[in-house]
Amino acid sequence: MAGENHTDIKEFILLGFSDVPNLRELLFGIFVIIYMSILKGNGLIIIITKSDPALQTPMYFFLGNFSFLEICYTSVTLPRMLVNLWTQRGNISLSTCAIQLGFFLILGGTECFLLAVMAYDRYVAICRPLYYPLIMNYKMCVQLVIGSWISASLVQAALTYEIFSLPFCGSNKLNHVFCDAPPLVKLTCGDSLFNEFPVYANAVLFGMFPFLLIFISYIKIIKTIMKLPSATGRSKAFSTCSSHLIVVGLFFGSAIITYLLPKSRESGGREKVLSLFYTTVTPLFNPLIYSLRNKDVIMAVKKLLSKWIGLFSK
Template sequence: MESECRLKGNISLIMEFMLLGFSDLPNLQGFLFGLLLIIYTGILIGNGLIIVITTVDPGLQTPMYFFLGNFSFLEICYTSVTLPRILTDLWTEKRNISFLSCATQVFFILILGVTECFLLSVMAYDRYVAICKPLYYPLIMNYKMCVWLVIGSWIIGIPNLIGLTYQIFSLSFCGSNKLEHVFCDIPPLLKLACGDISFEEYSIYVDAGLFGMFPFLFIFGSYAKIIATVLKVPSAKGRYKAFFTCSSHLMVVTLYFGSAFISYLMPKSSHSSATEIVLSLFYTIVTPLFNPLIYSLRNKDFIVVMRKLLPKCVGLIRP
């Protein structure tokens, strides 16, 4: 289905886009729908379980688990911006998305992506204070500070990203309205833009550096100090415990930042549309699926609480 266009002079205003991400796999539509539905259900259950556990268990009322609960809520929001739409397109085989819906989706992807970068930075700072300044930890990471750090992570990028979204969707999209992607994202949109887009690309690199590279460098610096402090611990058991505590967070940081940087910072001509789709699905879907597994299965406190809660939940379900 071609886009509806309004012609004004020589300018064609695209009113909707076509998402062609899985259209070249007609025989796998049902399989992909089932697979992605299972993944989405797993994300909701896994991250929802972390939210519940960190909220109801008194032993987990610490800054680390407060941030983890907020991070799991963010992951649910992040995935819900893209996956329900992808599932709908696979089920109905209607891949058109209106211009406004596409802009809205891009805006929320940007906001939630920036929030994730800064929330991961906050979690790294929490580990830095806990390990490098343990005596001051209760004073520095008090409840009020934790709340403000979370609020700041959510709102810090909103004004600038509103401007970036407006800038992207103010471009002239000439000719084709077919996005070779499974959801609206900046790299495939720029491929459809006509005219000189060097300023928009420059803006994207600046925002990526400000809201992506800066948090990454902050995390890197925090862990450099953490490692330096841990290596001074005389006990091998103490060093292992400190490294083990940080390893889950480091795994999530590597998964998210690695795929996001490759997708947004590499030149758009350096990788194919299929590669872009895989990378985008990785940091928007696969990473949120793995996060509960990484944090819960490697955390003794979570395992203990789940062993206490699951029998109670089963008892409530039984008639």
């Protein structure tokens, strides 16, 4: 490829928040609080869904797995970002960058599929309630979760290999807060459209396809709910779905904009903000959304806190 300035890049420099050096300490403090809150909030959801007998249902089984995913998903990016903020150095080796991207994509893809699985669970519960115990048995729930992990792992590992098989040109400065596919592809040589195609195809598979399944599920759910004769029944059915819909909107909204909208060389600032939104805001609000809008979760949290207080007071 004559004319291209090929370089043997050994490491990247994550620019992160280098454009606002005066806010470094403030941002470090904010992200530490956010990370601790994510660990505590989602960790609490995992504990109550495993320990409370009232929450031993498929919906809460998926919620516990989703919270575990949120912790892992955030832990791939936030700790490294905090180190970079503290040291004011964004150097990351090529291999470390590849590992971070691989885990980030695998966890993100699994999360997309799991959100679709959770929508299917709500569809069966509301549209086919008599068959719910038969369809959504424990074996099926485990298979759906494992299937989400395996599918995402195989495809996203292949995409990571594909991206890092491309030659990189010129600058090794990555205008992002972590190693993500869109900013990495911007640094590759050759036809940008050809290089970006696998990223767009992956976004369609793990973004638009699960989102379409969720959309279809909720169209059928809403139709079924509207046919219910009781206003109380309709309200209760809507309340069981509203939390999931909010999380879907937050996660898929920012992720689809990041991966599917046309990119430009100057769109790095927008991508950074949006990536922080679906990697920190959604995991942060996930426990709040599910606990504040769910009486069963609130009761389970109260019982757990009472038990802990009783143990510490002895």
